[in-house]
Each structure stands twice: as C-alpha cells, then as structure tokens.
Amino acid sequence: MKKLFVVGIGPGGGKGLTREAEAALDAAEVFCGYPVYIGLLRPMWPDTPALTTPMTRELERCHMALESASKGRTTAMVCSGDAGVYGMAGPVLELSPRYPEVEVEVLPGVTAALGGAALLGAPLMNDFAVVSLSDLLTPWETIEKRLRGAALADFSVCLYNPVSRRRAGHLRRACEILLESKSPETVCGWVKKIGREGQEHRLCTLKELSGEPVDMFTTVFVGNSSTRAVGGRMVTPRGYETK
Numbered sequence: 001m002k003k004l005f006v007v008g009i010g011p012g013g014g015k016g017l018t019r020e021a022e023a024a025l026d027a028a029e030v031f032c033g034y035p036v037y038i039g040l041l042r043p044m045w046p047d048t049p050a051l052t053t054p055m056t057r058e059l060e061r062c063h064m065a066l067e068s069a070s071k072g073r074t075t076a077m078v079c080s081g082d083a084g085v086y087g088m089a090g091p092v093l094e095l096s097p098r099y100p101e102v103e104v105e106v107l108p109g110v111t112a113a114l115g116g117a118a119l120l121g122a123p124l125m126n127d128f129a130v131v132s133l134s135d136l137l138t139p140w141e142t143i144e145k146r147l148r149g150a151a152l153a154d155f156s157v158c159l160y161n162p163v164s165r166r167r168a169g170h171l172r173r174a175c176e177i178l179l180e181s182k183s184p185e186t187v188c189g190w191v192k193k194i195g196r197e198g199q200e201h202r203l204c205t206l207k208e209l210s211g212e213p214v215d216m217f218t219t220v221f222v223g224n225s226s227t228r229a230v231g232g233r234m235v236t237p238r239g240y241e242t243k
C-alpha cells in the first residue's frame, strides 16, 4: 500500500517529537510542508528531499503530498504542533478519496496549547476552549460568538493566531469581548516561539493583555474565574483544594 503520513512535529520539532512521529519521519522518503517546519527537522534529517510550497498554497501542498505518495514514495506531510489542530490532516483526508491507492495515516503531535500550558504552569487544568482569531477561513462574527460563549461558560480560553498579517486589532477586540463577562483581573499568559530559539513567556491580567507584545508565533492563555498566579506560574485549580 502507498503511504502518506500526516505528522504533527510539536511546536518546535526536535525534542518535542513523539517516538511514532520520529519513526514515520525515518520511514519517509520525501517530506512535504511549509519550509520553516522542514527547517526544524533538518538537524535530524539533513538529507530527506522536501517538497515545499509557500504558506498560502495549502491545498496545492496537500495534492503534492498525495501525488508523491501515489507514485510509490513513502511521504510525510509535516505540520507544526498537531496536524489535526488548524493543520493539514483535515484537508488531506478531504482530498484523499481522489487517491484511493494512498493510505493516509495521521500521527498526533503536541499542539501549541499543550506545549505553552506546560511552560506557563497548569492553566488548562479544568475545562477549556481553543479559539483561533484568524478570520481567513472563519467569519469574524463566528469567532466573536465563540469567544462570547466560552467566556460566558467560564472556560479557560486558549487563543491561536492572535495577530494576523492582514488585519490588526484582533486581540484587542477579543479582549473587549472576553471582558464583557470576565473580570479585568483574570490571570492570563502568553508564550512565544515554544520550543524554538527566542522562546519567551509572561503572565499578565486580562486588562493588560491587549497591550502585550504578542505576535503570530504566540499562543495566548486566558484563565477561568478560579485561575491564580502561584509563584509566577499560571494555575487553574483542579478542585482538590476545596473538596
């Protein structure tokens, strides 16, 4: 059977790879993916040939990977974090019926929410929601509705794509919506370049969040009403403490 692995490599690649992701990348004769992610793998796989396309050519990249596998070359489509979280697993599987000879196997990776949470402490200890602020594929009205719902239900909220290249002010607007029902003192945090050179993180409050130096390589965490700063770490109580 012709094989296409869709592999999440963790936020930084390298030591954040799972053992099975590593085995799939060893088995792959060709990598396919955005050049930055392929670059993260180069120290471990300097010689595996790579098919790359620019950032915005996602579907082209999926076809490229499926075609490569259909020619009989074991191929690994590489995604940062987890391939099933704002990644390529969905589009690859949607296109895969056109390539019935290719078997697609999706391998999980550590998504930015989990990598960043561990660096900050334990902000996602209880129920949480993940919202991407990118309105490239989701209408902004839908994003606002989801933020409002998450805040009203007192989820901890993890924000991906907090800043977009095309439209400024997404994070500021998101903070305004969260502040409709959350306290301005809500404990928040952000993590930049998880697992990569230049990694940085900081705690702040919800009223400070929109002024923080957040960019497109940052994941943002907004606590629930019980989240506390404990010795510089962001902790959402699990509940044992009050039982």
Ligand code: SAH
Binding pocket: 011, 012, 079, 080, 081, 082, 083, 084, 085, 086, 087, 110, 111, 112, 113, 116, 159, 160, 161, 162, 191, 192, 193, 194, 195, 196, 216, 217, 218, 219, 220
């Ligand atoms: N599939 C990826 C998410 C891709 S969406 C995953 O599972 O992690 C891109 C967004 O993910 C970025 O805007 C940022 O919010 C987050 N992200 C991805 N890698 C990151 C990293 N190394 N450090 C911090 N945030 C990251």
